[in-house]
Amino acid sequence: MSMFDELGDGIYRRRYESLDLNIGVVIGDDGVLLIDSRASHRQADELRDELRTLTDLPVGWVVNTHFHWDHTWGNARFPEATIWGHDRCRSEMIENGEVARQGVLEWMPAEYHEMVEEVEITPPTHTFAETASLHIGRSVELGYHGLGHTNSDIAIRVGSVMFAGDLLEEGAPPSFGDSYPLDWGRTLTTLPNAELIVPGHGDVVGARFRQTQTQEIQAVAELAKDGHRGGKPFAELINDGPYPGPTMEAALGRAYAQLDGDL
Numbered sequence: 001m002s003m004f005d006e007l008g009d010g011i012y013r014r015r016y017e018s019l020d021l022n023i024g025v026v027i028g029d030d031g032v033l034l035i036d037s038r039a040s041h042r043q044a045d046e047l048r049d050e051l052r053t054l055t056d057l058p059v060g061w062v063v064n065t066h067f068h069w070d071h072t073w074g075n076a077r078f079p080e081a082t083i084w085g086h087d088r089c090r091s092e093m094i095e096n097g098e099v100a101r102q103g104v105l106e107w108m109p110a111e112y113h114e115m116v117e118e119v120e121i122t123p124p125t126h127t128f129a130e131t132a133s134l135h136i137g138r139s140v141e142l143g144y145h146g147l148g149h150t151n152s153d154i155a156i157r158v159g160s161v162m163f164a165g166d167l168l169e170e171g172a173p174p175s176f177g178d179s180y181p182l183d184w185g186r187t188l189t190t191l192p193n194a195e196l197i198v199p200g201h202g203d204v205v206g207a208r209f210r211q212t213q214t215q216e217i218q219a220v221a222e223l224a225k226d227g228h229r230g231g232k233p234f235a236e237l238i239n240d241g242p243y244p245g246p247t248m249e250a251a252l253g254r255a256y257a258q259l260d261g262d263l
């Protein structure tokens with residue numbers, strides 16, 4: 001049995017135990033397109049080796065769904081590929097990549113520090129603001145749909161499959177640390193329709209899951225707006241939302257920052 005799940009003709013995803021991360025693989029005429037590159041050089045090298053079980057074609061393109069380390073820190077291990085992402089995916093990696101590395105080192109057990117320190121943070125060289133089409137022998141559509149999990153999440157559509165990055169997360173609550181909770185729900189409603197949706201982490205989902213997560217994130221935004229209007233500190237609201245306390249704390253903190261005009 002293959003470690004890659006085939007989701008459509010020449011469209012695969014690999015779900016890793018590490019971070020429950022999903023990597024997308026699309027086979028083109030002359031090369032392979034990867035969606036995200038994993039969290040380290042070592043992990044990217046493992047992915048490279050595994051790709052050989054699918055195809056002998058070289059990796060021609062890497063598309064980053066957003067700037068977060070767990071999705072982009074394998075980029076440097078695909079030097080033959082053109083690396084694509086949103087304009088702000090690139091600028092965030094250039095301006096804040098080293099801060100992100102320090103943050104990861106703070107909580108990562110010491111045995112993994114060398115793995116983090118050896119990463120050459122390598123931002124996308126091919127960027128766009130709204131949409132881009134890649135022609136790899138089939139059509140791959142990249143689209144930015146608004147603020148959400150970060151300021152630069154893109155969705156990638158190929159055939160009947162959409163790769164949504166961390167705009168959607170299965171198996172764990174969405175991650176709000178760099179998010180824009182007031183906008184995220186609307187952004188989700190403007191994503192294209194797709195039969196199969198691959199979130200950044202967890203199982204493949206469909207329209208129903210997307211709708212539920214959209215409603216939950218909209219509920220967080222409404223809770224924050226009501227609380228803010230009523231002059232309540234957000235700490236008083238963390239038990240009133242759809243997610244566990246630590247998630248709500250991060251989400252409400254970001255929502256209040258948006259409401260205060262600080263983001």
Ligand SMILES: [Zn+2]
Nearest residue numbers: 066068166175
């Ligand atoms: Zn993320």
